[in-house]
Amino acid sequence: KALKNSAPTGRIALLCLDLDGFKAVNDSLGHPIGDQLLKIVAQRLRKCLTKTDLAARLGGDEFAVVQCGSDGDHDGGLLASRIIEAVSAPYVIEGKQIIINGSIGIALAPQDGEDAEVLLQNADMAMYCAKIDRRGSYQYFSLAMRMRIEAKRSLELELRRALTEGRLDVHYQPVVDSNGNVRSFEALTRWFHPQSGEIPPAKYIPIAEESGLITALGEWTLRTACAAAATWPRDIKIAINLSPRQFTTGNIVQTVISALANTGLAADRLEIEITETVFLENNANTISILRQLHELGVRIIMDDFGTGYSSLSYLRSFPFDKLKIDRSFVEGLGNTEESLAIVRAILMLAKSLQIGVVAEGVETANQFRILRSEGCEAFQGFFFSRPESVDKISSMLARCNRQIAQAA
Numbered sequence: 001k002a003l004k005n006s007a008p009t010g011r012i013a014l015l016c017l018d019l020d021g022f023k024a025v026n027d028s029l030g031h032p033i034g035d036q037l038l039k040i041v042a043q044r045l046r047k048c049l050t051k052t053d054l055a056a057r058l059g060g061d062e063f064a065v066v067q068c069g070s071d072g073d074h075d076g077g078l079l080a081s082r083i084i085e086a087v088s089a090p091y092v093i094e095g096k097q098i099i100i101n102g103s104i105g106i107a108l109a110p111q112d113g114e115d116a117e118v119l120l121q122n123a124d125m126a127m128y129c130a131k132i133d134r135r136g137s138y139q140y141f142s143l144a145m146r147m148r149i150e151a152k153r154s155l156e157l158e159l160r161r162a163l164t165e166g167r168l169d170v171h172y173q174p175v176v177d178s179n180g181n182v183r184s185f186e187a188l189t190r191w192f193h194p195q196s197g198e199i200p201p202a203k204y205i206p207i208a209e210e211s212g213l214i215t216a217l218g219e220w221t222l223r224t225a226c227a228a229a230a231t232w233p234r235d236i237k238i239a240i241n242l243s244p245r246q247f248t249t250g251n252i253v254q255t256v257i258s259a260l261a262n263t264g265l266a267a268d269r270l271e272i273e274i275t276e277t278v279f280l281e282n283n284a285n286t287i288s289i290l291r292q293l294h295e296l297g298v299r300i301i302m303d304d305f306g307t308g309y310s311s312l313s314y315l316r317s318f319p320f321d322k323l324k325i326d327r328s329f330v331e332g333l334g335n336t337e338e339s340l341a342i343v344r345a346i347l348m349l350a351k352s353l354q355i356g357v358v359a360e361g362v363e364t365a366n367q368f369r370i371l372r373s374e375g376c377e378a379f380q381g382f383f384f385s386r387p388e389s390v391d392k393i394s395s396m397l398a399r400c401n402r403q404i405a406q407a408a
């Protein structure tokens with residue numbers, strides 16, 4: 001609407017602003033405070049504008065600004081950074097200090113679209129990209145951006161199809177003790193794309209998380225891996241990765257209970273791996289879920305330890321059964337003193353908290369020997385075996401014993 005009324009000549013910048021962290025304020029402090037916050041945001045926004053700029057609330061925590069370029073800022077960038085700065089200054093409402101951020105997408109007329117609808121769509125897309133790339137920043141719409149989003153959408157559709165048509169697979173990587181006995185296997189999903197070949201989890205797990213597909217994917221992985229593990233020797237456990245999204249959507253405890261019931265796997269043979277990011281959102285809920293899983297007899301492993309936001313306080317709030325030393329630290333063993341120091345510190349920390357430790361990403365005999373001499377008890381990595389399909393389980397069991405014999 002505003003766009004149609006504005007001067008048809010010259011360039012126009014359409015800015016789309018979305019607040020980062022508004023939902024959390026609404027959820028934790030309540031809607032009345034959320035409403036007050038929005039009012040102050042609108043006031044601050046207005047102060048950033050000149051007479052020829054127009055602002056409107058698009059709904060929720062989204063605002064649009066139309067700039068007709070009267071102050072020499074013809075492409076909205078200056079205005080965008082002014083708005084972000086204004087919005088991210090601390091708020092005090094009813095004695096509570098609140099901090100939020102804003103992300104902005106910018107579309108320019110006429111090149112990014114000639115009518116309001118297209119322009120708004122493109123500014124919205126740019127805002128979405130700003131949000132995922134770096135919160136509290138602004139981005140211009142571009143064709144490359146549109147292609148990136150479209151590629152992602154089609155990947156999402158294909159992943160959905162791959163899941164229903166059974167083109168995903170689970171591979172297993174052994175975790176061994178210092179005698180070369182396999183203690184467990186970690187389940188790692190694999191996607192074989194008919195055209196693109198194998199797509200790594202680092203690429204499709206984030207897409208599955210964003211689209212909500214992770215719930216179905218996680219359920220399928222859990223069922224497949226538990227069914228496989230139920231046929232293995234009883235002293236071998238199965239470790240399964242859970243993504244943070246699975247803690248906020250779906251009923252993960254119920255999913256675990258049915259997977260165990262349907263496959264007949266004993267709960268104490270299941271290990272759940274989570275990363276530190278699980279604790280970034282909704283701490284109380286996460287801990288309650290972990291407790292319920294623990295009560296079933298399931299073990300909980302902290303994965304990629306030392307790489308997250310590394311607030312050690314969660315170690316106090318939940319009794320983890322194991323830590324996995326991230327492979328970036330293992331990689332540096334034998335090369336840098338720092339890596340050795342960090343590995344030592346983690347081993348010491350775990351020992352005094354009486355938590356088990358697994359070193360991941362062990363690629364060489366030397367790394368294995370250093371870790372073992374430092375007191376590490378469990379190891380995982382290409383040195384022992386790469387993740388392999390389920391029919392390779394018995395050959396992996398044999399290989400791990402051989403590798404240890406050679407390293408000794």
Ligand code: C2E
Nearest residue numbers: 188189201202205221241242243361362363380381382383
């Ligand atoms: P992760 O849980 O830390 O898994 C270990 C990753 O390290 C695996 O990568 C494994 O192949 C790789 N790796 C193992 N040993 C070595 C080594 O010696 N050297 C090197 N360079 N790499 C090694 P992968 O399979 O690509 O998986 C990447 C990540 O994707 C996993 O990290 C996990 O976070 C996630 N992921 C995989 N499958 C699932 C799943 O079913 N659900 C969820 N939520 N996440 C999954």
Ligand code: MG
Nearest residue numbers: 186241273303
């Ligand atoms: Mg893992």
Ligand code: MG
Nearest residue numbers: 303304324360
């Ligand atoms: Mg890991």
